[in-house]
Structure formats: structure tokens, C-alpha cells
Amino acid sequence: MTLRSTIITCLVVAAFFHTSTGRAEIFQFPPLSQxxxxxxxxxxxxxxxxxxxxxxxxxxxxxxxxxxxRHHAPQVAVEYHQLQTLEMYDRVLAESGDGELAADLVISSxxxxxxxxxxxxxxxxxxxxxxxxxxxxxxxxxxxFAITQEPAVIVYNRRFFRDHNLTPPTTRNAxxxxxxxxxxxxxxxxxxxxxxxxxxxxLFLARDERHYDPIWDLIREFGKVRVKLFSNTSPMLEKIAExxxxxxxxLLGSYAETFSHRNPNVGVILxxxxxxxxSRIAIIPRSARNPDLGGQFLDYILSVEGQEILQNDGxxxxxxxxxxxxxxxxxxxxxxxxxxxxxxxxxxxxxxLDQAKRERFITRWQDSLMGRR
Numbered sequence: 001m002t003l004r005s006t007i008i009t010c011l012v013v014a015a016f017f018h019t020s021t022g023r024a025e026i027f028q029f030p031p032l033s034q035x036x037x038x039x040x041x042x043x044x045x046x047x048x049x050x051x052x053x054x055x056x057x058x059x060x061x062x063x064x065x066x067x068x069x070r071h072h073a074p075q076v077a078v079e080y081h082q083l084q085t086l087e088m089y090d091r092v093l094a095e096s097g098d099g100e101l102a103a104d105l106v107i108s109s110x111x112x113x114x115x116x117x118x119x120x121x122x123x124x125x126x127x128x129x130x131x132x133x134x135x136x137x138x139x140x141x142x143x144x145f146a147i148t149q150e151p152a153v154i155v156y157n158r159r160f161f162r163d164h165n166l167t168p169p170t171t172r173n174a175x176x177x178x179x180x181x182x183x184x185x186x187x188x189x190x191x192x193x194x195x196x197x198x199x200x201x202x203l204f205l206a207r208d209e210r211h212y213d214p215i216w217d218l219i220r221e222f223g224k225v226r227v228k229l230f231s232n233t234s235p236m237l238e239k240i241a242e243x244x245x246x247x248x249x250x251l252l253g254s255y256a257e258t259f260s261h262r263n264p265n266v267g268v269i270l271x272x273x274x275x276x277x278x279s280r281i282a283i284i285p286r287s288a289r290n291p292d293l294g295g296q297f298l299d300y301i302l303s304v305e306g307q308e309i310l311q312n313d314g315x316x317x318x319x320x321x322x323x324x325x326x327x328x329x330x331x332x333x334x335x336x337x338x339x340x341x342x343x344x345x346x347x348x349x350x351x352x353l354d355q356a357k358r359e360r361f362i363t364r365w366q367d368s369l370m371g372r373r
Contacts, residue, residue: 001130002126007186007356008275009148010197011187017024023195024081024082024083024087025059025081025082026079026080026081027059027063027079027080027081027082028077028079028080029067029070029077029078029079029080030077030188031048031049031074031075031076031077032068032070032071033074033075033076034048037148038095038349042373043116044224044234046157046163048077049075049076049077050077050078050079050288050290050293050295051069051076051077051078051079051104051105051293051294051296051297052076052079052081052101052103052105052289052290053079053080053081053103053104053105053107053294053297054081054083054088054091054092054105054106054107054108054121054191055080055081055082055088055106055108055316056082056084056085056088056107056108056109056110056280057082057085057107057109057280057327058082058084058090058234058255059080059082060244060315061255061258061314061315062314063080064309064313064314065300065306065309065310065313065314066078066080066302067276067304068300068305068309069297069301070308071302072294072300072305073210073300074266075333076293076296077299081103085109085110085113085199086109086110086113086199086336088106088108088110088113088337089108089110089113089114089116089117092106092117092122092285093117093122093286095287096122096285096286096287100287101287101288101289102285102287102288102289103285103288103289103294104284104285104288104290104293104294104297105282105283105284105288105297105298106283106284106285106289106292107147107280107281107282107284107324108280109199109200109278109280110131110199110200111203111279111281111343111345111349112199112203112349112350112353113199113353114144114281114282114283114350115133115140115281115345115346115347115349115350116350116353117285117345118140118141118143118144118281118283118285119350121284121286122285122286123141123143123144123283123284123285123286124283124284124285124286124288124291125142125143126142126143126145126209126291126294126295126298127140127142127319128295128299129299129300130298130299130303131145131299131302133234133302133322133337134302134319134320134321135319135321137342137344137345138279138319138345139345139346140346140347143283144281144282144283145282145283145296145298145302145345146279146280146281146282146319146345147279147280147281147282147301147302147310147316147319148254148279148280148317148318148319149279149316149317149318149319150253150254150277150278150279150280150316150317151251151253151257151270151275151276151277151317152204152250152251152252152253152271152275152276152277152278153250153251153252153257153270153271153273154169154170154175154247154248154249154250154251154267154268154269155156155236155237155240155247155248155251155256155260155266155267155268155269155341156168156246156247156248156266156267156269157240157241157243157246157247157265157266157267158239158244158264158265158266158267158332159232159243159265160189160243160246161352163265163325164185166178168247168267169247169269170271170272171271171272171273172208172212172215172218172271172273173214173216173248173273175218175249176214176217176221177216179218179221179222179224180221180224182219183225186246186247187225187226188225188226188227188228188245189225189246189247189329190222190225190227190228190245190246190248191227191228191229191230191239191245191248191249192222192227192228192230192236192242192249192250192251193229193230193250194229194230195233195361195362195365196362197231198231199228199231199370200252200278200349200351201231201250202352202358202361203278203343204250204276205250205365206280206289206352206361207276207341207343208250208276208342209361211274211276211341212273212274215365216368218337219365219368219369220368220369220371222249222346222369223346223368223369223370223371224371227369228358233251233255233256234255235258236248236251237251237255237256237263237266240266241259241265241266242265250276250317253268253270253315253317254315254316254317255269256313257315258315271339272339273339274339274340274341275339275340275341277317277340277341277342277343278294278342278343279314279319279342279343279345281345282298282301291302302320303320304320304322304323307319307320307323308324311323352369
């Protein structure tokens with residue numbers, strides 16, 4: 001679904017925030033009860049109830065949940081600020097420190113930064129029947145809440161593997177063996193996250209280090225074939241579809257599956273050895289403008305209806321175990337299976353922010369890529 005095709009009128013505003021040099025996009029959605037008038041500025045009056053959300057998810061993936069909420073609460077407008085995770089973190093800190101009114105809900109894919117906000121006292125407690133329905137690992141002190149489950153996947157160009165009579169690797173050992181035996185074929189044709197610039201890439205690889213002993217051997221093979229590094233998922237998927245590269249490692253499964261539906265030449269593999277799964281975490285800031293509206297939106301996306309929309313229209317695997325599997329979900333997480341390696345919501349995530357440990361990890365990454373050890 002594109003913004004042009006949606007029946008919801010929305011305004012996109014490019015703005016520079018004082019807390020970051022990055023550019024944020026702001027999407028405004030008027031109340032359904034007032035929709036149909038010409039001119040968005042006339043529709044959203046200053047006294048209109050409005051929930052303000054900071055989020056790192058692409059608007060195309062998250063808008064179905066916004067639309068669902070607006071049908072659920074037709075008197076409420078929604079303003080969605082699409083931000084990079086570090087910008088979001090800095091903005092919440094600055095607004096809280098300055099005493100400014102902040103967003104009503106913050107949803108970030110950077111689990112460690114979001115957990116730090118909660119642990120440092122920047123999150124407001126929230127309780128409801130929807131919160132009570134979450135598995136124990138998905139919430140912390142009723143202040144930080146997982147709203148999705150998203151696996152790291154292997155993505156490949158189907159045509160390339162078919163033309164070269166190759167079987168796509170379904171385990172990390174198979175990928176390691178394929179690269180070590182056919183390095184020339186894959187030179188400059190492998191892609192993954194730059195863990196120095198991508199928070200989710202760093203988390204995925206840190207989890208690999210814990211669960212896969214030869215992970216640095218695999219990174220050395222990446223270095224030998226001159227792996228291409230990116231900080232965002234979308235351009236990697238596009239390059240795989242175009243055949244500029246032919247395999248991506250540890251890409252974000254929610255985006256990869258959505259992309260593959262539009263690009264049949266792109267294949268997505270849920271690894272057979274183990275599945276690294278991370279979550280987007282939501283908090284209601286203590287300095288929220290309308291914390292009750294933030295809580296109302298949070299309850300909606302954690303309800304069975306909201307989780308179904310996130311799954312069926314956004315390809316985000318649900319957190320709740322009572323949500324039926326969607327008809328288009330090819331990535332099915334065996335939630336309680338031995339293959340899944342999830343990140344529980346809690347202070348344990350803060351270990352990934354320890355600067356000394358992070359520097360050692362990045363040095364190991366650099367040395368392995370360069371073949372220094």
C-alpha cells in the first residue's frame with residue numbers, strides 16, 4: 001500500500017530537530033470523524049485530541065496499525081514522527097531535560113537504547129488487560145513492552161542460485177562452507193549490516209557470537225569476498241532483487257518478507273540452526289503530552305486486533321500467543337521452540353551499551369573482516 005493509494009489524508013513534513021542533525025518525517029492523520037474536509041490544516045484543529053508517536057518503523061509498514069487505531073478511536077488524530085533510533089533517544093532525553101512536552105508513545109527498534117530510557121526513569125508505568133496478556137519476557141515493570149517479534153533471516157537472489165545450480169544455505173555452517181569453497185563466485189556479492197552504524201545489525205551479530213562459535217570464521221569469509229555493508233534494510237533488499245548482490249545475511253525478516261511479496265526473485269530463509277529474534281519496544285515517556293492517549297494506542301496495538309493488523313499488513317510477527325497465524329505469513333516463528341533466540345525485555349539489554357565491551361566487539365569485527373585474526 002502506498003501513501004497515494006490510502007483513503008486517509010496525510011501530510012508529510014520534513015523537519016530538523018534540535019537534538020540531532022538527522023531529518024525526521026512527520027505524518028499526520030486527521031480524526032476519522034472529521035475526515036473528508038479539504039485541507040489537512042483545517043481538519044486538525046488545535047483542540048483536537050491527538051496522540052503523538054515517535055517510531056523507527058517505516059510508515060508504509062506501520063500505517064495499517066495507525067489506520068486501525070483511528071477506526072477504533074475515530075475522534076483522535078495521530079501524528080507519527082519517523083525517526084532513526086539514536087535521534088529518537090536523544091530527542092526524548094532532551095525534551096525530558098528541558099521540561100518540554102514529549103511524544104505520547106515511543107516505539108523503537110533499538111532495544112538497548114529503549115531499555116536504557118526505561119531503566120533510567122524516563123518511562124511511565126502503564127497497566128491494562130492487554131499488558132496482562134503479554135508473555136512474561138515481553139514486558140518489564142509495566143514500563144517497557146515488546147510489541148513485535150522479528151527474526152534475522154538470510155535473503156537471496158533466486159535467479160542467481162538457480163542459474164548456478166546452487167542450493168541456498170539454510171544454516172550458518174552451510175553459508176560458511178559455500179563461501180569458503182566458492183569465494184570467487186561470491187566476490188562483492190554478499191551484503192549485511194554495518195554493525196558500527198546499525199543498532200539492529202550490532203544486536204543480531206552479538207547474539208550470533210553467543211550462539212554460534214564459528215561466527216568470526218564466517219565474518220572472515222565475508223571479508224575475503226569483500227562484503228558490502230549497509231546500515232538500512234531497504235537498499236540491501238533492492239540490491240539483492242536487482243542482482244547487484246546475491247545474498248544478504250542477518251537481514252530484518254519483517255521487511256524482507258514484505259519485500260519478497262512484491263519481488264518474486266527474492267527468497268527469504270528462516271535459518272534451520274537457530275533464529276535470532278528481536279522486538280520493537282514501546283514506552284510511554286514520563287513527559288508525554290497525553291499519556292492516556294499513548295496508553296490507548298499501546299493497548300490497541302497489543303490487542304488481538306492490533307497484533308493481527310501488525311502481522312497481516314505489516315508482516316511483524318505478533319508477541320501474543322493467542323493471535324492466529326496470518327494467511328500471508330510465510331515466516332512462522334515457533335514461539336516456544338528450541339530454535340528461537342529472543343531478547344527478553346529487561347536490564348540485560350543494557351550490556352550491549354557497555355562502551356568497553358562494544359569497543360572490543362567492534363575491534364573483533366574489524367579485525368575479522370580484514371583477516372587480521
